[in-house]
Amino acid sequence: MNLKADCANCFALCCVAPAFSRSVDFAIDKPAGTPCPNLASDFRCRTHTTLREKGFRGCTVYDCFGAGQKVSQETFGGRDWRQGHDTAREMFATLTVMRHLHELLYYLTEALSLQQACSIHDEIRQVVDKLDTLADLPAPQLLELDAAALRGEANDLLRQASELTRATVVGKKKNRAGADLIGKALQGANFRGANLRGAYLIGTDLRRADLSFADITGADTRDADLRGADLSQTLFLIQSQLDAARGDATTRLGSAHVRPSHWPS
Template sequence: MRAPENLLADCGSCFGLCCVALPFAKSSDFAVDKAAGEPCSNLLEDSRCGIHSSLRDKGFPGCTVYDCFGAGQQVSRSTFAGRDWRQQPSNASEMFAVFPVMRDLHELLWYLADARGRKSTESLHTRLVGEYDELDALTSATPEILMSVDVSVLRSRINELLIAASELVRAEVVGKKKNYRGRDMIGAKLAGADLRGASLRGTYLIGADVRGADLRLADMIGADLRGADLRGADLRGSIYATQFQVNAARGDRATRLPESLTRPNHWA
């Protein structure tokens, strides 16, 4: 699919919400501790990052991995109509509470957009479009309504439809498909593996060697690819893959990605 514009992060249209609303702990991903609602020390007054070009070198690789699915600009420009938390501190607590909810809603929209854009899911298109439109309308709700949303209930309902769509997509691959759903595959040796049409839903692939593997039409939803080696791997047509996942992995110019994703700048 071509990624919907509203689901692509536009940092220039956001008030640095991921740099303020979200907490992080000192680790290999972040050089310091930061509490939720506390502006990152690297955040400038114009909402730009003061070390954006050297985040990895200065101990903040986690920032280069994160993706908000366009929630930042939606909250900044639509939900709060361009009212910056700096100029109107009274908005701050609500804005910071709404942001993670919006991010979850936009992530679900990403999956629905992927599923409805597949020819093989034609029998589910009415339901997929209906869920997408209903969820899209919810993203335009007031802060009060958004803060009352039970995302877990929405996920549970929509996930049933996403699983059905995944089965139709993966059925395009003839023969028996691998099922690693929810499995611990940390550090697994999967170089050159035939994973076409595989279920990798919620699979832990942290640090796994997936070089040159064929992941076409694989279900990638929730797969943890932190540090996974995707050099030369083929993810074209994989379903539910996200920018967040590939940002967290390692890859190179030979790695083939779905049309909706872009090659991370930190890849070789």
């Protein structure tokens, strides 16, 4: 179970399958199932090192959680989408399902590392085993899965793991789940043990904020200012949330995360 993207073993599915529209994140319009004009014949991106400068910031924050190489090399046995319209259509649809499975596996794997949630680890392992088995199904069976039901089952456990972990934080904890905090000045804020699931943090000033044991599952961090913020123990922080934000050498990160290359040193 490899939950980290390995682009060298993927047929650039993320450069073809999804649609995107001209915006601050993408310089052009691209229909679903159409190769990006920056895609070379060897499945490499011609502008990989200058994506942000050329208006393709959205590409730099996408994470398939390893679904791309799983679909390319295992589900389809090394057959790429150029081998026929039916192959392409099925492969692109399968990528969507596989990404759902791998994303859930990523979060659940983190939940297993939370010692405060040890009372539900056995339940989490059962769901991990179930999803891992489903990920090995042939494409036609994968496309029949009820992704919403699987996500609901996993989310119930993730919420429990979050609550058990955050309950160990002393003091009153903020509940800003789903809150609109776009552009808010929250520098130095104490968000220890806070619930920020699904919060809108677009352009939010979080300089020097303490996000220790805060749950930020699904929070939108585009252009959030994280300079000097403490994210070393933030719950369910994914790399793409960091890639979408702004930070610097003073931003504290845990060992599982990489400091984005566009952050100043």
